[in-house]
Amino acid sequence: MKLTLRYFGMIAEATGRTEEILNVSDQIKLYDLKDQQIKKYKIQDPEAVQLVVNQDLNTSTVLKEGDEIAFLPPFAGG
Amino acid sequence: MDKKKPKKVFVKGAIPPEKIATSIANHQSKTNIGAHSIFLGQIRADEIDGKKVSAIDYSAYEEMAENVFHEIREAAFSKFDMTCCHIYHSLGQVKIGEICLFVFTSSAHRKIAIEACNYLVEEIKAKVPIFGKEIFEDETHQWKVNK
Numbered sequence: 001m002k003l004t005l006r007y008f009g010m011i012a013e014a015t016g017r018t019e020e021i022l023n024v025s026d027q028i029k030l031y032d033l034k035d036q037q038i039k040k041y042k043i044q045d046p047e048a049v050q051l052v053v054n055q056d057l058n059t060s061t062v063l064k065e066g067d068e069i070a071f072l073p074p075f076a077g078g
Numbered sequence: 079m080d081k082k083k084p085k086k087v088f089v090k091g092a093i094p095p096e097k098i099a100t101s102i103a104n105h106q107s108k109t110n111i112g113a114h115s116i117f118l119g120q121i122r123a124d125e126i127d128g129k130k131v132s133a134i135d136y137s138a139y140e141e142m143a144e145n146v147f148h149e150i151r152e153a154a155f156s157k158f159d160m161t162c163c164h165i166y167h168s169l170g171q172v173k174i175g176e177i178c179l180f181v182f183t184s185s186a187h188r189k190i191a192i193e194a195c196n197y198l199v200e201e202i203k204a205k206v207p208i209f210g211k212e213i214f215e216d217e218t219h220q221w222k223v224n225k
Contacts, residue, residue, distance in 0.1 A: 073209055078224065
């Protein structure tokens with residue numbers, strides 16, 4: 001299935017891009033995807049990285065075709 | 079009516095002081111208001127390892143951020159008896175001494191306006207996906223994290 005990944009702030013800096021489309025196995029879980037991308041781009045402090053599926057923080061770990069997964073660093077508004 | 083309409087929160091660059099003055103003036107016709115509370119976030123010239131911050135470059139997961147701002151605003155309206163509520167946040171570069179966040183609450187009485195304003199600021203800092211790159215005078219940078 002195809003997923004759109006979006007990167008922000010210091011994560012976008014580590015990946016060198018703000019967005020990419022990945023073709024992954026239909027069985028992939030959210031935490032597997034997180035581990036995979038963190039290793040691929042050597043993202044620092046993985047515990048501080050929050051994943052959001054289709055803009056919903058209370059998301060399930062099951063992914064489906066067309067989902068947008070955002071990799072968010074700690075918030076710094078205000 | 080006022081509370082249901084999603085409003086655009088993001089402003090490009092610093093929030094001009096004139097915008098704050100105009101916002102206040104725009105409420106003079108709403109004579110059921112007895113108290114306003116205003117929070118202004120200003121860029122601080124922090125010094126980190128001997129380097130001085132000269133600006134913060136804000137970015138955001140904009141679509142989600144606008145939705146979260148809307149939800150926070152709705153929650154504030156259901157918790158507090160406000161007459162109105164306005165939120166503006168900068169995107170892009172804001173220099174030290176300039177304003178990056180403007181929260182404006184109004185109510186019949188001061189206590190509600192003040193409590194609602196505090197609630198909104200804390201919620202914004204905790205829940206809105208906004209990211210800040212602290213730019214130093216020597217043009218190096220580091221990423222800001224809310225405490």
